Amino acid sequence: MKVTVSRKAHFNAAHRLHRKDWTDEKNNAVFGKCNNANFHGHNYELTVSVSGAIDPETGYVIDIKDLADLILEEVEKPFDHKNLNLDVPEFFDLNPTAENIAVVIWNKIRKKIDMALDLEVILYETPRNFVSYRGA
Ligand SMILES: Nc1nc2c(c(=O)[nH]1)N=C([C@H](O)[C@H](O)COP(=O)(O)OP(=O)(O)OP(=O)(O)O)CN2
Numbered sequence: 404m405k406v407t408v409s410r411k412a413h414f415n416a417a418h419r420l421h422r423k424d425w426t427d428e429k430n431n432a433v434f435g436k437c438n439n440a441n442f443h444g445h446n447y448e449l450t451v452s453v454s455g456a457i458d459p460e461t462g463y464v465i466d467i468k469d470l471a472d473l474i475l476e477e478v479e480k481p482f483d484h485k486n487l488n489l490d491v492p493e494f495f496d497l498n499p500t501a502e503n504i505a506v507v508i509w510n511k512i513r514k515k516i517d518m519a520l521d522l523e524v525i526l527y528e529t530p531r532n533f534v535s536y537r538g539a
């Protein structure tokens with residue numbers, strides 16, 4: 404029996420969709436207003452879900468306090484009120500699309516939780532645009 408435990412989090416960050424190996428013309432043609440050289444921002448809403456068996460002693464799949472602390476350390480502290488392109492090393496050479504941000508977050512959290520647990524990340528970039536990732 405698998406049960407899913409979820410924790411929501413929030414971070415505010417600036418970004419620019421841009422490839423350093425493309426010309427300005429190509430970046431503008433592909434990414435449009437999201438390629439604005441002066442960046443733009445989003446209020447990202449994150450849901451991290453962990454699925455697995457309930458521990459018969461604690462009644463937990465995972466202690467939500469532990470999950471909250473993990474999200475704080477791995478996502479909120481390094482991403483909140485940052486410029487993803489300029490401040491966050493994972494995006495120095497990786498375009499900070501919602502897809503790539505979700506995969507980066509998944510990889511960071513995956514390393515810190517029991518491999519017996521399944522992990523899913525859902526990231527809202529805007530109230531209408533969101534992506535999800537559950538591993539390859
Ligand atoms: N597949 C993706 N497409 C787009 C991404 C992305 O991460 N993955 N990102 C963007 C831009 O970051 C852009 O800032 C998104 O904002 P916008 O197009 O303004 O989206 P809104 O929901 O605010 O606007 P609508 O009113 O819904 O058009 C673009 N594409």
Ligand SMILES: [Zn+2]
Nearest residue numbers: 418437443445
């Ligand atoms: Zn954007």
